[in-house]
Amino acid sequence: MRIFLILSLVLLLLPANTAAQSTEPITYYDTDTALSTIDPQRADSLPAATAVEQLFLGLTTADPTQPGHLLPALAREWSVDDSGTIWTFTLRDDVPWVHWDSATGTAEIVRMVTAADAAYGIKRACDPRLGSYYTTLADDVILGCNELLNLPLGTITVDDYKRVQVDAPDDTTLIVRLQFPSAYFLSQTAMPIYRPVPQELIAEVGDAWIEPANLLTSGPFVLDEWTPRVSRVYLRNPHLPADLRGPGNVERVFVAEVDDLTTQFALYQSAQTDRTLVPPAELEAILNNPDVADQLTPVTTLGVFYFAFDYTQPPFDDVHARRAFSAAIDRTAFVQEVRQNRGIPMIHMTPPGVFGAPPINEVGVGYDPDYARAELEAAGYPNCEGFPAIDIAAYTNTGNWAEFFAAAVVDVLGCDPNLITFREQEFTTLIDAIAPTHSDRPNLWTMNHLPDYPDANNGLGDILACEGENQMLRPCAEVDDLITQAAREPDPDTRVELYYTIEAALFGPEGEQPIIPLFLEMNYILHQPWLTGPFDTDAIFSGIHYSYYFIDQAAQLAARAG
Numbered sequence: 001m002r003i004f005l006i007l008s009l010v011l012l013l014l015p016a017n018t019a020a021q022s023t024e025p026i027t028y029y030d031t032d033t034a035l036s037t038i039d040p041q042r043a044d045s046l047p048a049a050t051a052v053e054q055l056f057l058g059l060t061t062a063d064p065t066q067p068g069h070l071l072p073a074l075a076r077e078w079s080v081d082d083s084g085t086i087w088t089f090t091l092r093d094d095v096p097w098v099h100w101d102s103a104t105g106t107a108e109i110v111r112m113v114t115a116a117d118a119a120y121g122i123k124r125a126c127d128p129r130l131g132s133y134y135t136t137l138a139d140d141v142i143l144g145c146n147e148l149l150n151l152p153l154g155t156i157t158v159d160d161y162k163r164v165q166v167d168a169p170d171d172t173t174l175i176v177r178l179q180f181p182s183a184y185f186l187s188q189t190a191m192p193i194y195r196p197v198p199q200e201l202i203a204e205v206g207d208a209w210i211e212p213a214n215l216l217t218s219g220p221f222v223l224d225e226w227t228p229r230v231s232r233v234y235l236r237n238p239h240l241p242a243d244l245r246g247p248g249n250v251e252r253v254f255v256a257e258v259d260d261l262t263t264q265f266a267l268y269q270s271a272q273t274d275r276t277l278v279p280p281a282e283l284e285a286i287l288n289n290p291d292v293a294d295q296l297t298p299v300t301t302l303g304v305f306y307f308a309f310d311y312t313q314p315p316f317d318d319v320h321a322r323r324a325f326s327a328a329i330d331r332t333a334f335v336q337e338v339r340q341n342r343g344i345p346m347i348h349m350t351p352p353g354v355f356g357a358p359p360i361n362e363v364g365v366g367y368d369p370d371y372a373r374a375e376l377e378a379a380g381y382p383n384c385e386g387f388p389a390i391d392i393a394a395y396t397n398t399g400n401w402a403e404f405f406a407a408a409v410v411d412v413l414g415c416d417p418n419l420i421t422f423r424e425q426e427f428t429t430l431i432d433a434i435a436p437t438h439s440d441r442p443n444l445w446t447m448n449h450l451p452d453y454p455d456a457n458n459g460l461g462d463i464l465a466c467e468g469e470n471q472m473l474r475p476c477a478e479v480d481d482l483i484t485q486a487a488r489e490p491d492p493d494t495r496v497e498l499y500y501t502i503e504a505a506l507f508g509p510e511g512e513q514p515i516i517p518l519f520l521e522m523n524y525i526l527h528q529p530w531l532t533g534p535f536d537t538d539a540i541f542s543g544i545h546y547s548y549y550f551i552d553q554a555a556q557l558a559a560r561a562g
Contacts, residue, residue, distance in 0.1 A: 025235070025251035026551050028531070029273045029560075030544075031264040034229045034257045038210050040195035041125045044133040050543025052192040054221040054234050054253070057244065059089055059118060059174070059189045059196075064246075064538035064545040067302070067353045068454035070190055073244065074113060074218075075174075084181025084490055085143075089174040091115050096239050097198055100222035102212065107238050110198075113218050115168035117196035122176065123161040124202075125193040129153055134193045136469075137452065137462065141185055142166065143177040158203075181488045183495060184455035187355070190542060191453060220245055220547040221253065231256050234546070246547030248533060253546045271559040274531045274551070278524040283340055286524065295526045297535040302351040303450035303521040304459070305343075307392075307405065308434075309514060310441050311474045315388055320379035322513040325444075327365050327372035328412040329405065335519050338404050343519035348503045349449075349459045351520050353540070356456030356486070356499035363500065364507035364517070369412045371509070376413050384415035392422035393433055393442035399424040401446055401518075434471050447471070448521070454541050456499040457487050464506065464514055472514050479505040479512065530555040 037043060038051040053061075059078075063069040075089040096109040097117075124130070125138045126145035139145045143165035151160060165177035178185060188194065198216045201209045208214055212223050221234035234253040258264050261279045268276035278286050278296075286292060309316040309325075316322050331345030347364030350357040365371060373383075381387045392402045402422035409415045423442075425433065432438065434445055451458050462468045465483045466476035479502055486498035506512050527535055533549035 026249050026553050027252040027254055027556075028250045028546055028549060028551060030253060030255045030275060031258045031267060031273050032255050033259045035226070035232060038215075038223070038226075039130075039207075040121065040192040040197060041127075041130055042132050043192035046539070046543065048543075049192055050539070051232070052195060053219065053543035053545060055215075055217040055219045055223060056192075056195040056197070057095055057113065057218045057240075058191075059091075059194060060186070061545075062190045062454075062540070062542040064542075064548045065534045067537050067540045068355060070187065073190075074118065074196065075189075078186070084183075084488070085178045087176045087178070087185065089115075089118070089176070091118065091172045091174060092241070093172050094241050095218055095244070097216040097218055098222055098237055098239050099216055100212075100224065100235070102224050107222060109239055110216055112171075113196055114171040115174040116171070117198060118174045118194075119166045119168040120161070120199040121196045122166045122194055123148070123164040124197065126164050127156065127161075129156060132193065134191065134452065137188065137191070138193060140462070141178055141180075141182045141188070143179050146179075181490065183487060183489055183492075184355075184453065184457045187453040187455045224252075229257050236547075246545055246549075248547050248549040250546050250549050250551060268526055268528075271528065271562070274556070275525055275527045275535075278526060280340060280342070283342070283524060286526070292526060295529060297525050297527065298522055299525050299536050300344075300351075300520060300522045300540070301450050302353055302540055303448050304346055304349060304351055305446070305448040305518050305521060306346075307401075307444045307516040307518065308447050308472050309516075310434075310443050311472050311514075312441070313443065315379065315381070315390070316443055318379045319512060320375045321381070323365070323509075323511070324372045324376035324379060324413060325409065326513050326516040327368045327375065328408045329516060329518070330367040330408065331518055332367070334401075334404055338400055339519060342524070343522045346517040346520050348507045348517060349464060349515070350456040350499065350503065351451065351459075354451055354454050354456055354458070355492075356496055358500045358503050360520075363503040365509055365511070372412055373414075384409075384413050387415055387419060389419045389421070390443040392420065393430055393445040394422055394424050395427040395430045395446055396424060398446045405444075436473055444516075447515075450521075451541060456495075456502075457483075460499065460502055460506075461487055474512070474514050477512065528556070528559070530559070 032047045035047045035051055037048055040052045040056050043049050043052050057074045059075040060070040061073045063071045074091050074095055076092055078089045080087050095113045097111055097113055099108045099110050126148040128149050139149045144163040147163040148160055167175045201216055205214050212226055215223055220237055220240055222237050224235045225233040232255045236251045264276045265279050267273045309322050311317055335343045335345055347361055347366035352360050394402045406420045410417050434441055449459055449463050461483050466474055466480045482498055482502050486495050489495045530552035538545055
């Protein structure tokens, strides 16, 4: 009954299927979860990243047809000095800030986007008052960003932005100074946090600058409507230079904000939306349905899902225990039985498609029962004798992961199943539970990492390094020196070799094994016959690029009317 009521409500919200609709703009009908913000510096989710991708041009953009490749956007070209620390971007002078008036249907050019807007956006990314999840990425690399980030919240003024070493000597020149010669900085420039924003508007109205009535945008679309938790509508920006527009023919995007995947799927089945993820419960039927074979595409986020160890308490303060438990997990069986084949087994951190990734399954131990038992004996627990009780925490809907894990430990290592307890928690509760200050940290927990930018440093440096996010609280070791060296190495071939060595040092037979990599996420999407575009390559390192999609409007309207 609940799903029926939600579906009925969404159908009422979708534009009516009438004969008059034949004159409507070419419209992409989509569904997505609720949008929290469209502020580039605060964007912390895929829906937010997708909104930013439509509305705000970046210095660069992720190529929706070639994962890991960057395309010029606001920046025409760029260079770095011999020290590797000073980047100079030459910007276009023909990209306007546009104010869209939905009441009159007019798009007004307010002024052109300048290097000062780009400098302000990067500096604003370092402002701790925003509470941005991604501020730490800028903090790690932009010179002076850490100074601003560490100021007391109540004392910060706009003048403190001068601490961040990003300058605009003229309207088309942006100079960014780094703390060290970061080889991966350029790959970060397509991220939302580095997008230019209009300083004078933010100074005038504060957080209300993102409300549709106030908003200034510079991307391929303008925001026509946004009713939070209901829907949002984008219209093609008539003032964007033609060479910055994608090749598609979409003129309008209607997004129904629907959190429930089953409802999204039902809307797709009734031809009310153009694309949907396949719910796990429907996957087998869809895979065996020849009528929709040409509508089905496997896609990956390049997200690596894993179990993490707590280094601060027994038994996993011992490297041999970590190795034993990692090698006891049959990733192939896990993907087949738990994920219904929605994934690719992983035995190291960096996924394919990211710069510096080793060939998949070439580096790492993976499933090896004999090795696992030998390592457990080396830890002092032959046949699991004397092994202490352990606690596994799993975020919502991953409880069956912990059950699979527990069964593997019992079958391969001979441990008593009564030694293993697990709890399923909301994701935010789990994040609190694994905080270093928490008095009751679990021994293991489920977690995932979706690449924020296409470089191995994102997983190895930002997540696993001892001075990175490091939820495991692993102490610094020689491998961390290699991670730092790889981040600063200018030669791409040398960096690839270094990352291979790092992955082996972490996940090889003598590796530290800070986490148990499980699988590379893979899902299936359905797309209507009238929709074409880069389904399998888009939205991996950014939001969806709606301007790259094509709609056969006659076929779409006929199906919707039926």
